Amino acid sequence: MQEKMSFSNYIAVGSMLFALFFGAGNLIFPAQLGQLSGDQLWPAVIGFLITGVGLPFLGVIAIGYSGSNHLQELAGRVHPLYGVLFTSILYLTIGPFFAAPRTGTVAYEIGITPYVGTDAGSLPLFLFTLAFFTLTLWLSLNPAKIVDRVGKVLAPGIVIILVILIAMAIFSPLGTIQPATESYVEGAFTKGFTEGYNTMDAIAALVFAIIVINAVKGMGMTSRKAITGATFKAGLIAISLLAVLYVGIAYIGATSVQPFGIFETGGPVLSSAATHYFGSFGTILMSVVIILACLTTAIGLISANGEYFHSLFPKVSYKAFVWIFTLFTFTIANFGLANIITFSIPMLMFLYPLAISLLLLTFTSKLFHHARFVYVAATAMALVIGIIDGLKALAGSLGTEFGWLVPIDEFLTANLPLYTDGLGWLIPVVVTLVITGIIAQIIGPDPEKQSN
Numbered sequence: 001m002q003e004k005m006s007f008s009n010y011i012a013v014g015s016m017l018f019a020l021f022f023g024a025g026n027l028i029f030p031a032q033l034g035q036l037s038g039d040q041l042w043p044a045v046i047g048f049l050i051t052g053v054g055l056p057f058l059g060v061i062a063i064g065y066s067g068s069n070h071l072q073e074l075a076g077r078v079h080p081l082y083g084v085l086f087t088s089i090l091y092l093t094i095g096p097f098f099a100a101p102r103t104g105t106v107a108y109e110i111g112i113t114p115y116v117g118t119d120a121g122s123l124p125l126f127l128f129t130l131a132f133f134t135l136t137l138w139l140s141l142n143p144a145k146i147v148d149r150v151g152k153v154l155a156p157g158i159v160i161i162l163v164i165l166i167a168m169a170i171f172s173p174l175g176t177i178q179p180a181t182e183s184y185v186e187g188a189f190t191k192g193f194t195e196g197y198n199t200m201d202a203i204a205a206l207v208f209a210i211i212v213i214n215a216v217k218g219m220g221m222t223s224r225k226a227i228t229g230a231t232f233k234a235g236l237i238a239i240s241l242l243a244v245l246y247v248g249i250a251y252i253g254a255t256s257v258q259p260f261g262i263f264e265t266g267g268p269v270l271s272s273a274a275t276h277y278f279g280s281f282g283t284i285l286m287s288v289v290i291i292l293a294c295l296t297t298a299i300g301l302i303s304a305n306g307e308y309f310h311s312l313f314p315k316v317s318y319k320a321f322v323w324i325f326t327l328f329t330f331t332i333a334n335f336g337l338a339n340i341i342t343f344s345i346p347m348l349m350f351l352y353p354l355a356i357s358l359l360l361l362t363f364t365s366k367l368f369h370h371a372r373f374v375y376v377a378a379t380a381m382a383l384v385i386g387i388i389d390g391l392k393a394l395a396g397s398l399g400t401e402f403g404w405l406v407p408i409d410e411f412l413t414a415n416l417p418l419y420t421d422g423l424g425w426l427i428p429v430v431v432t433l434v435i436t437g438i439i440a441q442i443i444g445p446d447p448e449k450q451s452n
Contacts, residue, residue, distance in 0.1 A: 014237025034253020051196025058207030109267030175258025350390030
């Protein structure tokens with residue numbers, strides 16, 4: 001008997017996946033990309049969509065295709081210890097290190113800054129994030145259906161507001177698109193590609209996938225083929241909506257430079273556009289909806305981290321982890337949105353090569369008989385170059401340079417294709433995968449050399 005889901009179930013799962021993906025970063029980074037890319041908007045947007053939409057889609061499909069129960073199991077194909085370390089770093093990145101603090105600062109930038117101004121100092125941010133993360137802590141410690149219900153109402157609410165804003169921007173543009181800033185004059189596509197890292201959706205997809213797969217299983221899908229197919233179709237719904245909103249928000253950003261100038265972050269773009277088109281009512285509505293949306297996202301991220309690390313360290317309670325992560329998140333949030341974005345880049349430049357390599361390995365695994373040494377070799381290549389890229393980005397964030405890294409950087413700049421675009425890992429990983437894959441084909445299946 002053929003397993004099949006109804007169209008309404010595809011819509012339900014697709015909408016759920018969209019709601020999981022669409023958080024704070026999805027609002028600010030396309031807007032900032034639009035402002036900075038100017039007349040190079042379209043190649044930049046295409047690059048952004050590949051990493052901001054395409055990779056998250058592949059991430060969700062990969063878990064279903066692999067048959068793994070969770071990310072740690074999939075990454076454990078390299079080595080069990082690597083599975084734990086990679087998954088832990090990924091959770092911390094989308095949790096207390098960067099994404100969770102970003103929810104509070106984005107809520108502040110869009111929801112509060114229009115009323116207190118940009119020169120109000122650090123006290124308003126401190127007071128707002130104190131209240132914001134206190135509420136996050138309480139709701140994470142006391143999970144309630146109200147959070148899910150509010151989230152289900154907010155997701156379509158945000159979409160409706162954004163669609164109206166985008167429509168207004170198309171039919172009555174804020175201004176004319178200005179020339180691209182220096183970083184986008186050349187290589188707008190690759191710049192957009194690496195900017196898509198900032199959404200963190202591709203790495204978050206590796207965590208969210210199991211939620212989608214469990215939902216699909218709950219609707220009667222049991223075989224791996226049926227689960228993968230259903231996840232694919234539901235994922236198409238989610239990424240199509242994401243792509244439309246990204247393009248629209250980027251266009252708002254591109255047309256906003258003439259009337260408003262270039263903002264330090266993408267946060268004020270949407271609030272300024274809402275005020276421009278709808279006056280104070282638009283500002284208030286945007287503020288309330290964004291603050292609540294960021295709150296539900298923060299609760300989800302803190303709770304997910306608490307659950308994962310409690311599973312790793314059962315002797316430490318879930319509530320203890322929630323307290324620790326919330327306090328850490330609150331502290332990081334008070335460094336401000338611009339600093340959070342700046343210092344998240346080194347970690348993302350390190351993590352993304354590993355995440356994308358894992359996706360490549362997952363989809364080609366059958367071709368090399370799931371041989372562990374192929375996983376190890378390709379991942380090692382991504383790890384080495386990812387570390388170099390991450391350290392190079394860290395030096396840039398700190399406004400300094402690491403002397404020992406300079407000759408390595410110069411050598412790679414001169415000899416490694418795509419290195420200056422932040423994609424130097426790609427060709428070495430693919431070449432390593434092909435060579436070791438051929439060796440695995442020659443050797444043939446061997447249980448002693450199989451990944452889990």
